[in-house]
Amino acid sequence: MTSLARAMxxxxxxxxxxxxxxxxEDVQEVLRRARRLEWVSLAYLGTGxxxxxxxxxxxxxxxxxxxxxxxxxxxxxxxxxxxRVAANEPDRAYPFGxxxxxxxxHLVAAVALLTMGLFLVYDSxxxxxxxxxxxxxxxxxxxxxxxxxxxxxxxxxxxxxxxVILGRMKxxxxxxxxxxxxxxxxxxxxxxxxxxxxxIVGVLGIGVGLWWADAAAALFIALSILHDGWxxxxxxxxxxMDRTARTVDDAEEHPLVGRLEAYLDSRPWIRxxxxxxxxxxxVFHVEVRLVPRDGRADLARLTQxxxxxxxxxxxxxxxxxxxxxxxxxxxxxxxxxxx
Amino acid sequence: xxxxxxxxxxxxxxxxxxxxxxxxxxSIPTDPDGTLNRVRTSGExxxxxxxxxxFTTLPATPDGEPGGTEVELVEQFARAQGAEPEYVVEGEExxxxxxxxxxxxxxxxxxxxKSPWSKKVGLTRPYLETSExxxxxxxxxxxxxxxxxxxxxxxxxxxEEAR
Numbered sequence: 001m002t003s004l005a006r007a008m009x010x011x012x013x014x015x016x017x018x019x020x021x022x023x024x025e026d027v028q029e030v031l032r033r034a035r036r037l038e039w040v041s042l043a044y045l046g047t048g049x050x051x052x053x054x055x056x057x058x059x060x061x062x063x064x065x066x067x068x069x070x071x072x073x074x075x076x077x078x079x080x081x082x083x084r085v086a087a088n089e090p091d092r093a094y095p096f097g098x099x100x101x102x103x104x105x106h107l108v109a110a111v112a113l114l115t116m117g118l119f120l121v122y123d124s125x126x127x128x129x130x131x132x133x134x135x136x137x138x139x140x141x142x143x144x145x146x147x148x149x150x151x152x153x154x155x156x157x158x159x160x161x162x163x164v165i166l167g168r169m170k171x172x173x174x175x176x177x178x179x180x181x182x183x184x185x186x187x188x189x190x191x192x193x194x195x196x197x198x199x200i201v202g203v204l205g206i207g208v209g210l211w212w213a214d215a216a217a218a219l220f221i222a223l224s225i226l227h228d229g230w231x232x233x234x235x236x237x238x239x240x241m242d243r244t245a246r247t248v249d250d251a252e253e254h255p256l257v258g259r260l261e262a263y264l265d266s267r268p269w270i271r272x273x274x275x276x277x278x279x280x281x282x283v284f285h286v287e288v289r290l291v292p293r294d295g296r297a298d299l300a301r302l303t304q305x306x307x308x309x310x311x312x313x314x315x316x317x318x319x320x321x322x323x324x325x326x327x328x329x330x331x332x333x334x335x336x337x338x339x
Numbered sequence: 340x341x342x343x344x345x346x347x348x349x350x351x352x353x354x355x356x357x358x359x360x361x362x363x364x365x366s367i368p369t370d371p372d373g374t375l376n377r378v379r380t381s382g383e384x385x386x387x388x389x390x391x392x393x394f395t396t397l398p399a400t401p402d403g404e405p406g407g408t409e410v411e412l413v414e415q416f417a418r419a420q421g422a423e424p425e426y427v428v429e430g431e432e433x434x435x436x437x438x439x440x441x442x443x444x445x446x447x448x449x450x451x452x453k454s455p456w457s458k459k460v461g462l463t464r465p466y467l468e469t470s471e472x473x474x475x476x477x478x479x480x481x482x483x484x485x486x487x488x489x490x491x492x493x494x495x496x497x498x499e500e501a502r
């Protein structure tokens with residue numbers, strides 16, 4: 001606990017650094033905006049959770065939407081904590097820095113989503129099978145007796161609007177910061193309107209006498225939570241498995257990997273090379289093993305390779321360049337590099 | 340899992356049809372099984388009574404009617420709907436079974452918001468708070484679960500009475 005507390009108090013490095021890497025001015029600004037947006041998200045979702053909690057009653061769809069709102073508090077917290085912890089300079093205890101805090105946050109959030117998704121699918125499906133007719137009576141609002149479905153719909157409209165806007169604003173920032181938690185959060189926010197919309201359909205369905213509408217809407221919401229959870233667990237796990245660096249949406253290999261290799265290919269003095277790029281969260285760790293044509297290790301050339309690679313992108317900072325006699329059989333890249 | 344645009348379309352269709360239904364004179368809320376409409380047309384409200392003085396009391400004579408504050412309230416509610424109450428005096432468990440099977444419309448018997456039957460019946464919003472053994476007790480009535488027009492109208496009536 002004390003070491004966590006120490007890690008949290010990253011002091012003046014917070015917001016300007018990821019580990020040893022000092023962020024360029026524009027990326028610092030992106031990080032500031034991302035943090036501000038996540039605080040706004042927490043405030044907005046927090047009020048949403050309170051309001052939904054007050055009106056949800058015994059509607060399963062409303063309860064599912066409430067749990068989804070509650071769970072959607074986790075990624076912003078994971079991002080804020082992760083960005084703070086990752087700012088720490090590598091030290092003897094954590095020689096690689098604390099970048100993995102992002103991956104840890106991502107995995108925790110993903111498992112929470114998956115578990116809740118499974119539970120809610122079970123819960124809403126059994127509601128349908130048991131043909132439960134959810135009771136929604138009235139509530140007293142400002143001295144008036146109103147059907148409780150109307151305040152539910154009003155609150156869901158409130159929780160529908162904010163996340164969609166916030167999600168759209170966060171998505172490009174996640175790409176620039178190369179932050180997968182922020183990306184997952186933005187994706188979930190963007191899809192959140194379907195949760196709120198589903199709950200509205202469910203409540204109005206009960207209103208017009210379709211008892212199954214509520215459980216069906218809850219099932220729909222549960223499946224979307226399950227889907228989010230499953231895809232996020234996959235991304236988080238493959239990230240922790242040191243899969244080669246991929247774009248923040250996990251759609252393809254990160255273009256920097258190809259650029260690194262193209263640069264090494266273009267050096268006439270390098271006969272063969274093997275590069276491993278590990279996505280630490282925000283930053284990449286790069287290991288280059290190369291075979292010099294003349295068989296000699298020239299320190300100036302090797303340093304130049306490291307400097308050139310670092311100059312490509314702020315994300316590439318921790319670079320190890322090792323001259324070797326030969327790159328192991330079966331590990332060589334095939335293609336233009338050749339031997 | 341349907342693709343996001345497909346899901347969105349399903350959802351939009353759902354919203355639209357809900358709005359259409361709402362616009363076509365279907366009142367919101369509605370009873371899925373039409374209980375309150377049946378009460379109004381048949382002129383009979385089937386009330387289950389489990390003795391729990393002073394809220395509900397046994398009939399004084401074998402052919403008599405039960406009494407108590409809740410029985411009086413339900414009688415007034417029935418009149419307001421243009422119906423007469425038809426009483427069935429039984430134990431709570433049997434009344435809940437009858438309510439679940441749709442053989443009864445309302446059950447009274449000093450029920451509270453902590454009732455273990457809350458998953459089987461529709462409990463109204465508390466209409467009265469009393470203090471028993473130093474704890475606050477919230478009194479409710481039970482209706483057929485999910486018959487939301489009946490429940491809403493009963494709650495509205497109890498709100499009016501509380502004024």
